Amino acid sequence: MAAIVARDLVLDYEGKRVLDHADLSVEPGEILCVSGPSGEGKSTLLRVLGGLERPSQGSIRIFDRDCDMVRPSPLDEARDDLGFVFQNCALISNMTVYNNILLPLKFRRDRIRANRRVMRSWRLAPSRLPGLGADRMSDRDLAETAEQALRNMLIYDYRNSFPHEISLGMQKRVAVARAMVLNPRALLLDEPTSGLDLLSRQSLVALVSNLNKLRKVTVVVVTHDLDLARTLDARISILSRGKLTEPRPYDRLRELDLPFVRELFAEHLDENGGSDHKMMTDAEISAELRRRGEFSD
Ligand SMILES: Nc1ncnc2c1ncn2[C@@H]1O[C@H](COP(=O)(O)OP(=O)(O)OP(=O)(O)O)[C@@H](O)[C@H]1O
Ligand SMILES: [Mg+2]
Numbered sequence: 001m002a003a004i005v006a007r008d009l010v011l012d013y014e015g016k017r018v019l020d021h022a023d024l025s026v027e028p029g030e031i032l033c034v035s036g037p038s039g040e041g042k043s044t045l046l047r048v049l050g051g052l053e054r055p056s057q058g059s060i061r062i063f064d065r066d067c068d069m070v071r072p073s074p075l076d077e078a079r080d081d082l083g084f085v086f087q088n089c090a091l092i093s094n095m096t097v098y099n100n101i102l103l104p105l106k107f108r109r110d111r112i113r114a115n116r117r118v119m120r121s122w123r124l125a126p127s128r129l130p131g132l133g134a135d136r137m138s139d140r141d142l143a144e145t146a147e148q149a150l151r152n153m154l155i156y157d158y159r160n161s162f163p164h165e166i167s168l169g170m171q172k173r174v175a176v177a178r179a180m181v182l183n184p185r186a187l188l189l190d191e192p193t194s195g196l197d198l199l200s201r202q203s204l205v206a207l208v209s210n211l212n213k214l215r216k217v218t219v220v221v222v223t224h225d226l227d228l229a230r231t232l233d234a235r236i237s238i239l240s241r242g243k244l245t246e247p248r249p250y251d252r253l254r255e256l257d258l259p260f261v262r263e264l265f266a267e268h269l270d271e272n273g274g275s276d277h278k279m280m281t282d283a284e285i286s287a288e289l290r291r292r293g294e295f296s297d
Pocket of ligand 1: 037038
């Protein structure tokens with residue numbers, strides 16, 4: 001069983017074809033990087049996978065469940081296994097970090113409760129409903145789950161801060177924590193390292209790597225940052241003219257006869273590659289963050 005399979009996706013914006021019969025397949029536990037020139041449609045592809053955009057054609061299967069392609073929605077039950085991290089983080093600005101993390105938990109509980117009420121009114125057995133158990137979670141249970149997520153992601157110290165009060169690197173961590181709080185099996189990340197300084201970048205790369213290695217989360221990451229792909233040991237697919245190339249490791253990228261790839265290698269990468277594809281350890285990251293005063297414990 002594949003984790004995510006998209007077939008024959010077609011999407012036009014104002015007469016311009018952005019996705020042109022694009023196919024994608026991601027194995028469980030894999031990290032797939034999607035790269036390509038600016039404006040090529042990478043974010044659009046991710047939004048289509050996440051149910052935020054409706055293609056005019058195509059199908060998507062997520063962990064063996066078919067997504068609704070007529071009325072796509074991120075709330076489609078087939079997408080319960082997906083977490084989404086937006087290019088601009090999309091945190092809710094007038095909510096604290098803690099409340100941003102709590103929100104999906106509350107939302108899911110209330111949605112399941114509402115569904116159960118409807119099922120009961122139709123005299124259908126509510127036990128057939130997915131997510132059973134989540135509707136019985138008390139406010140205390142939800143709070144504990146959110147607090148645990150804050151701790152796991154090393155952002156507990158920031159729980160009472162508002163998004164504008166924390167660094168971009170921390171905002172990205174919060175966005176990942178929010179995407180992961182419902183324990184999805186796959187994570188979609190849009191340019192997670194853009195705008196970050198070296199240390200915040202390293203810390204985010206380690207976070208994604210840990211989610212993948214320790215929690216076996218499948219990852220699709222859209223990025224211009226091919227050092228990121230290399231550090232994560234990901235396979236890379238290039239979006240070019242609306243289609244995705246066959247995924248391949250970084251070392252075999254040069255074989256692709258595409259302007260984007262030629263420019264990339266001409267620009268700054270030699271055989272041994274970029275500057276920092278060695279991953280920092282968690283201990284090194286914590287020590288550096290403590291030195292900078294970003295963490296108090
Ligand atoms: N809602 C929209 N309405 C109209 N056109 C759009 C819309 N969203 C994106 N586009 C256009 O679709 C194309 C693909 O956009 P998209 O944001 O997916 O590219 P991208 O590869 O993510 O770019 P970047 O690398 O700069 O993030 C662009 O030409 C963009 O202008
Ligand atoms: Mg984009």
